[in-house]
Amino acid sequence: MGQYIAPLRDMQFVLHELLNVESELKQLPAHAEVDADIINQILEEGGKFTSEVLFPLNHSGDREGCHHDKETKTVTTPKGFKEAYEQYIAAGWPALSCDPEFGGQGLPLVVNNSFYEMLNSANQAWTMYPGLSHGAYECIHEHGTEEQKALYLPKLISGEWTGTMCLTEPHCGTDLGLLRSKAEPQEDGTYKITGAKIFISAGEHDMSHNIVHLVLARLPGAPEGSKGISLFIVPKFLPNADGSNGARNPIFCGAIEEKMGIHGNSTCQMNLDGATGWLIGGPHKGLNAMFVFMNAARLGVGMQGLGLTEVAYQNALVYAKDRIQMRSLSGPKALDKPADPIIVHADVRRMLLTAKAYAEGARAFCSYVALQLDKELNHPDEAVRKDCADEVALLTPVVKAFITDNAWTSTSECLQVYGGHGFIAEWGMEQYVRDARINMIYEGTNTVQSLDLLGRKILMDNGAKLRKFGAKVQAFVEANGTNEALAEFVTPLAELGDKVTKLTMEIGMKAFQNPDEVGAAAVPYLRVVGHLVYSYFFAQMAKIALEKQDSGDTFYKAKLATVRFYFARLYPETAMLIRQARSGSANLLSLEADLF
Ligand SMILES: Cc1cc2nc3c(=O)[nH]c(=O)nc-3n(C[C@H](O)[C@H](O)[C@H](O)COP(=O)(O)OP(=O)(O)OC[C@H]3O[C@@H](n4cnc5c(N)ncnc54)[C@H](O)[C@@H]3O)c2cc1C
Numbered sequence: 001m002g003q004y005i006a007p008l009r010d011m012q013f014v015l016h017e018l019l020n021v022e023s024e025l026k027q028l029p030a031h032a033e034v035d036a037d038i039i040n041q042i043l044e045e046g047g048k049f050t051s052e053v054l055f056p057l058n059h060s061g062d063r064e065g066c067h068h069d070k071e072t073k074t075v076t077t078p079k080g081f082k083e084a085y086e087q088y089i090a091a092g093w094p095a096l097s098c099d100p101e102f103g104g105q106g107l108p109l110v111v112n113n114s115f116y117e118m119l120n121s122a123n124q125a126w127t128m129y130p131g132l133s134h135g136a137y138e139c140i141h142e143h144g145t146e147e148q149k150a151l152y153l154p155k156l157i158s159g160e161w162t163g164t165m166c167l168t169e170p171h172c173g174t175d176l177g178l179l180r181s182k183a184e185p186q187e188d189g190t191y192k193i194t195g196a197k198i199f200i201s202a203g204e205h206d207m208s209h210n211i212v213h214l215v216l217a218r219l220p221g222a223p224e225g226s227k228g229i230s231l232f233i234v235p236k237f238l239p240n241a242d243g244s245n246g247a248r249n250p251i252f253c254g255a256i257e258e259k260m261g262i263h264g265n266s267t268c269q270m271n272l273d274g275a276t277g278w279l280i281g282g283p284h285k286g287l288n289a290m291f292v293f294m295n296a297a298r299l300g301v302g303m304q305g306l307g308l309t310e311v312a313y314q315n316a317l318v319y320a321k322d323r324i325q326m327r328s329l330s331g332p333k334a335l336d337k338p339a340d341p342i343i344v345h346a347d348v349r350r351m352l353l354t355a356k357a358y359a360e361g362a363r364a365f366c367s368y369v370a371l372q373l374d375k376e377l378n379h380p381d382e383a384v385r386k387d388c389a390d391e392v393a394l395l396t397p398v399v400k401a402f403i404t405d406n407a408w409t410s411t412s413e414c415l416q417v418y419g420g421h422g423f424i425a426e427w428g429m430e431q432y433v434r435d436a437r438i439n440m441i442y443e444g445t446n447t448v449q450s451l452d453l454l455g456r457k458i459l460m461d462n463g464a465k466l467r468k469f470g471a472k473v474q475a476f477v478e479a480n481g482t483n484e485a486l487a488e489f490v491t492p493l494a495e496l497g498d499k500v501t502k503l504t505m506e507i508g509m510k511a512f513q514n515p516d517e518v519g520a521a522a523v524p525y526l527r528v529v530g531h532l533v534y535s536y537f538f539a540q541m542a543k544i545a546l547e548k549q550d551s552g553d554t555f556y557k558a559k560l561a562t563v564r565f566y567f568a569r570l571y572p573e574t575a576m577l578i579r580q581a582r583s584g585s586a587n588l589l590s591l592e593a594d595l596f
Pocket residue numbers: 165166167168171172173174175198199200201202259267438441442443444445446447448451519
């Protein structure tokens with residue numbers, strides 16, 4: 001069923017030639033010893049594990065799905081998932097970028113990030129089990145008490161226990177201020193939590209010994225809305241002091257959802273019936289603590305989009321070289337065959353190159369953001385840490401929404417390359433399209449990401465974070481503006497930078513008069529910013545490729561062709577998007593709801 005080969009060459013290009021991670025990491029005391037050889041070895045091993053162990057379970061996991069036993073309230077994952085997870089933890093993969101103080105390997109996030117791309121290409125549904133554990137690890141690491149850290153972190157890091165995030169309730173997803181789950185304080189300092197959560201990924205399963213649920217609920221007398229929400233650690237089994245499993249906590253899976261994709265991941269309705277929980281992050285500070293998890297998860301969802309784009313591209317490419325149909329318009333190319341392989345046709349190439357460009361742009365972008373995160377956490381200079389934190393905050397909604405929207409386009413184009421066979425389950429392509437769809441919805445819908453970008457991250461600080469990123473773009477433009485060979489890339493980058501500045505000011509002015517202008521402009525605005533980011537990275541990649549194109553390595557020729565395709569065929573949608581963003585709110589809001 002298809003293939004997956006980790007794109008090691010392109011990963012190495014991004015990490016070593018574009019981002020120079022080795023010299024960047026040298027500035028971070030925690031990672032100063034990490035060199036290119038170590039990184040390459042890890043990625044090679046990761047490539048083997050994901051291709052050989054996880055990828056073969058992707059299609060079968062989708063067909064089989066998870067099973068819920070109503071009597072025992074247990075969930076069984078698809079055949080092979082549990083065994084693959086045992087191999088994963090035996091190899092120490094969950095510990096890769098975790099804190100050595102609690103048993104982690106302390107490697108940089110930028111390495112973990114590339115590994116997560118592979119995991120998601122090979123099997124997104126499976127990857128969500130350890131992916132959520134990593135989010136729980138980050139949240140407890142940042143907000144847990146010393147006791148909570150000592151108890152939970154080693155188990156999450158070893159992979160013995162997995163994690164979940166329990167936010168959504170039947171009546172509230174986006175608007176968590178409406179949530180109703182209750183937490184009653186007990187004399188022993190614990191809380192009894194009661195409520196119903198829905199859509200909880202990996203909420204119940206058979207892969208780990210215990211499940212650490214991070215649950216949002218309200219304390220008695222809590223303020224209304226999002227200011228009255230607290231966060232609790234609610235383990236499936238109450239842990240004994242030595243970390244072994246104690247009594248079963250009454251947090252049970254009532255049902256699993258029938259859904260469009262990611263069938264191998266259990267999406268659970270979770271009922272809490274006086275379950276014991278421990279407060280984390282302070283009373284009414286739950287959303288603040290949960291944001292650590294949510295930000296990690298948003299970057300993780302971007303990686304899901306990248307993973308699916310890459311694997312869909314790889315398979316469509318193999319198919320396009322093999323499938324023969326019709327002749328090239330400029331005359332036969334495969335004279336030994338009754339028809340030409342479909343890769344000769346211009347539009348088949350457009351579809352393939354769309355996915356290739358979106359995968360390569362996303363890889364550069366995600367790796368850059370992960371490196372900025374490493375610097376935010378570990379750089380000795382506080383000013384650098386602050387700048388990196390600002391950049392990560394600005395770019396996180398773009399990673400989540402731009403990459404997953406593009407993954408939906410890319411997987412759909414790759415399905416189209418297969419013609420009717422793309423629609424048939426046995427080829428595996430329709431699974432990628434179905435799996436890609438959820439990434440635009442959970443962790444805050446892509447609309448919510450665009451509101452976060454334009455409203456919170458840009459307009460609320462008068463564009464300060466955007467200006468910092470813009471200064472980097474400007475520096476590149478100034479340094480390379482007179483290089484004629486680069487003009488085809490630098491000119492559109494510079495033009496888009498100017499347009500984003502003007503567009504932001506225009507929307508900001510309109511928003512003063514009418515806040516609905518933000519909601520009306522946000523979605524096309526985020527895509528424009530996404531293209532600014534991609535133009536910036538593609539221009540840099542083109543510069544490297546031009547310098548090395550005579551090296552004899554055809555990789556650089558392919559890179560240049562991809563960059564040229566990007567600027568010729570994908571970037572131009574910015575003109576339309578800017579018109580949409582400028583068109584104002586009246587065309588959306590003037591019609592009364594009952595006249596629709
Ligand atoms: C497979 C799956 C797995 C999930 N996993 C988890 C999990 O592990 N943990 C968890 O807690 N949740 C999980 N979720 C829930 C998910 O995060 C929510 O579905 C999502 O946040 C949207 O909430 P909602 O479904 O209630 O939609 P709603 O909030 O009702 O939104 C409906 C529509 O209105 C739009 N909308 C809402 N408010 C605004 C606004 N202010 N401006 C513009 N548009 C707006 C939304 O963008 C959306 O298009 C999962 C969901 C699914 C389907």
